[in-house]
Amino acid sequence: MTKLAALIDVLLPGDEGFPSGSATKVEAWLAVRLDRFGAALETVLAALPDPLTVAGVAAVEAAHPAAFASLLTGVYTAYYTDPVVRGAIERATGYSAGPPQPKGYELPPFDPAVIAAPASRAPSWRKV
Amino acid sequence: MTAGRGDTVDCLIVGAGAAGAAFAWRLASAGIAVTCLEQGDWADYSALPSLGNDWEAARQSTHHPSSNIRRKRCDPPIDDADAAIKPLMYNGVGGSTIHWGAHFPRFRPSDFRVRTLDGVADDWPIRYEDLAPYYEENDAIVGVAGLAGDPGNPPRSPRQMAPVPLGGGGARMAAAFDRLGWRWWPADMAINTATHGEGRSVCNNCGPCDLGCPTKARSSADVTYWPMALKSGARLITGASVFRIETDSRGLATGVAYFDRDGSVHRVKASIIVLAANGVGTARLLLLSDIANRSGLVGRRLMHHPTGLVTGVFAERLDDYKGPFAASILCQEFYETDPGRPFKRGFQMQCVRADGPVGTACGGYLPRVPWGHGHHRAFLETFAHTTSLTVTTEDLPEEINRVTLSPTLKDRFGVPAAKTTYRVGPNAQAILDFGLERATEAFAAADASRVERVPLIAPAGFHLLGTARMGGDPDSSVINADCVAHDVPNLLVVDGSVFVTAAALNPTSTIQAIALRAADRLIADRHNRRAV
Ligand SMILES: Cc1cc2nc3c(=O)[nH]c(=O)nc-3n(C[C@H](O)[C@H](O)[C@H](O)COP(=O)(O)OP(=O)(O)OC[C@H]3O[C@@H](n4cnc5c(N)ncnc54)[C@H](O)[C@@H]3O)c2cc1C
Numbered sequence: 287m288t289k290l291a292a293l294i295d296v297l298l299p300g301d302e303g304f305p306s307g308s309a310t311k312v313e314a315w316l317a318v319r320l321d322r323f324g325a326a327l328e329t330v331l332a333a334l335p336d337p338l339t340v341a342g343v344a345a346v347e348a349a350h351p352a353a354f355a356s357l358l359t360g361v362y363t364a365y366y367t368d369p370v371v372r373g374a375i376e377r378a379t380g381y382s383a384g385p386p387q388p389k390g391y392e393l394p395p396f397d398p399a400v401i402a403a404p405a406s407r408a409p410s411w412r413k414v
Numbered sequence: 415m416t417a418g419r420g421d422t423v424d425c426l427i428v429g430a431g432a433a434g435a436a437f438a439w440r441l442a443s444a445g446i447a448v449t450c451l452e453q454g455d456w457a458d459y460s461a462l463p464s465l466g467n468d469w470e471a472a473r474q475s476t477h478h479p480s481s482n483i484r485r486k487r488c489d490p491p492i493d494d495a496d497a498a499i500k501p502l503m504y505n506g507v508g509g510s511t512i513h514w515g516a517h518f519p520r521f522r523p524s525d526f527r528v529r530t531l532d533g534v535a536d537d538w539p540i541r542y543e544d545l546a547p548y549y550e551e552n553d554a555i556v557g558v559a560g561l562a563g564d565p566g567n568p569p570r571s572p573r574q575m576a577p578v579p580l581g582g583g584g585a586r587m588a589a590a591f592d593r594l595g596w597r598w599w600p601a602d603m604a605i606n607t608a609t610h611g612e613g614r615s616v617c618n619n620c621g622p623c624d625l626g627c628p629t630k631a632r633s634s635a636d637v638t639y640w641p642m643a644l645k646s647g648a649r650l651i652t653g654a655s656v657f658r659i660e661t662d663s664r665g666l667a668t669g670v671a672y673f674d675r676d677g678s679v680h681r682v683k684a685s686i687i688v689l690a691a692n693g694v695g696t697a698r699l700l701l702l703s704d705i706a707n708r709s710g711l712v713g714r715r716l717m718h719h720p721t722g723l724v725t726g727v728f729a730e731r732l733d734d735y736k737g738p739f740a741a742s743i744l745c746q747e748f749y750e751t752d753p754g755r756p757f758k759r760g761f762q763m764q765c766v767r768a769d770g771p772v773g774t775a776c777g778g779y780l781p782r783v784p785w786g787h788g789h790h791r792a793f794l795e796t797f798a799h800t801t802s803l804t805v806t807t808e809d810l811p812e813e814i815n816r817v818t819l820s821p822t823l824k825d826r827f828g829v830p831a832a833k834t835t836y837r838v839g840p841n842a843q844a845i846l847d848f849g850l851e852r853a854t855e856a857f858a859a860a861d862a863s864r865v866e867r868v869p870l871i872a873p874a875g876f877h878l879l880g881t882a883r884m885g886g887d888p889d890s891s892v893i894n895a896d897c898v899a900h901d902v903p904n905l906l907v908v909d910g911s912v913f914v915t916a917a918a919l920n921p922t923s924t925i926q927a928i929a930l931r932a933a934d935r936l937i938a939d940r941h942n943r944r945a946v
Contacts, residue, residue: 299789340787362775362782363471372467381797385467386620389618390620404564410747411523411750412523
């Protein structure tokens, strides 16, 4: 396992029906986006202790907050766009694993009963 | 389509966004030959991010509303290092409506009279009644989902379509507002909840309107006014970055110079030039051309509407990832000045929906979900369990908030970029502080289990207003009530730059109403001249 894969698993351990980070596309996704995440990756990887511990990763976050935050955005984005992870969300919540379009969701009709209270109020705009 | 060197046109518009589109249609349908130059391109509806699983990744990069992050070839950079609020926009046919949430409120009558009523800033030289017929006409063209009868606003004609459904979060917050006795109303939204307009279908409630709407249910200007304008004979040239307005010795505008995509310079002569390049682009162009600035106000009085955000987490599911992200209800309980409050004017709360999985994990509405053990549990407790209220404040104009030319940053043609300088003024800060408290109170009334605040959203410069203000006095305003530059009688400005004050709500229905009115005044002026 690469140092990056080990870090990804500390960040996103597999539980609650979700895969661990290294079992998804995260590492490969980051590898083709080095223009955006390369500098952060380099900073964080260089600072990581060996062996890797949760406390050690937390210390790197405290020492390099901007680089860590940027890398974490990349890790979360890759993870939560992975089809396996989206399948896990669908199983847990019913949220569709597919993209929002073209299916979308049903557009329920507007229920006019909801405006009973605000419709009964006096005008509140100032006439000028 | 290209314009060759030495082209001469009757009316030339710069910018094909919300205002430029409406103006072009009105003139073209009156038989006036109109050409519009737009630095960007048409949006490609076959490749919108919401059709793919990576849609939330696109939101962070290729489809981010900041041109500095998107960095397409047609996006001039903006120096916003000294701005507490970062300007957002889209450069292309439809302008920033390509990204917009399609909230479509009107200004209230008091918004045009803040000096007289509240002793702050300046009155507009036009009144609500001057714009009312144009609001109506614009609504009919764009198509508004909503409900007439809001006691908080002047009467208006029946909306074209039924309101956007409230959704889980909207229903929760509506009930909370009722409990508190606060006024709220379904928002006017420029979104089709029924068929309206040619080639546009009905909203399928998918959520991320900001990434472009494959059904064309959301009314960006490229799917509303532009098809009508082109049919009426308007000409639209894309990939044309205007960098100078040219003038003659009498001070009249004679035409513009622009770079095409390849960097070749073209010149177009025109009898009338109309700027619709938004509150940043128009100011940049006027400053680059060093015209229409006797008042010294070009670029000054930039207004954005400082916005805070409060999010409630609920034990039960709201499923607010469904539905137009900027909808569905608004609360204007605290909109008008109240002498008992420590500020003038007020704010609007807008109930907005929730993020998808990536946005939930990375944070935005809520703080980022912590990494490590417990991550997935925390994710599941927040995803689909939140709804938010924005607090959008009146932004009184200040001359120190401004657009200038960057001394260092240039676009890809070597032309100085715009620089924005912006701070949140004391009145807006007081409104924000008060508004965040009220939004928090609303979430308590809604029984939220957790409430989080973002005191000021920095990347929320959605509204670009005030940088070429309208007024009667050439020494204290840039254009007159008909949008004609005091100093250059054949130059008009019709975009958000013209705003005298900002109100406390989304500006685009007012921008388009002003553009339609300005077009009518121009047409009438031409008829009168011919009749003489
Ligand atoms: C994410 C987001 C959400 C929003 N949501 C809402 C909402 O819900 N409701 C609302 O009312 N408003 C909303 N807005 C704001 C709304 O989009 C703008 O108010 C509106 O588009 C402004 O219209 P405009 O014509 O002034 O400028 P724009 O629509 O920005 O158009 C200006 C055009 O001019 C072009 N241009 C600029 N300079 C040059 C040049 N030198 N040469 C050639 N072309 C040039 C640009 O490329 C652009 O296409 C939102 C904006 C964003 C970014």
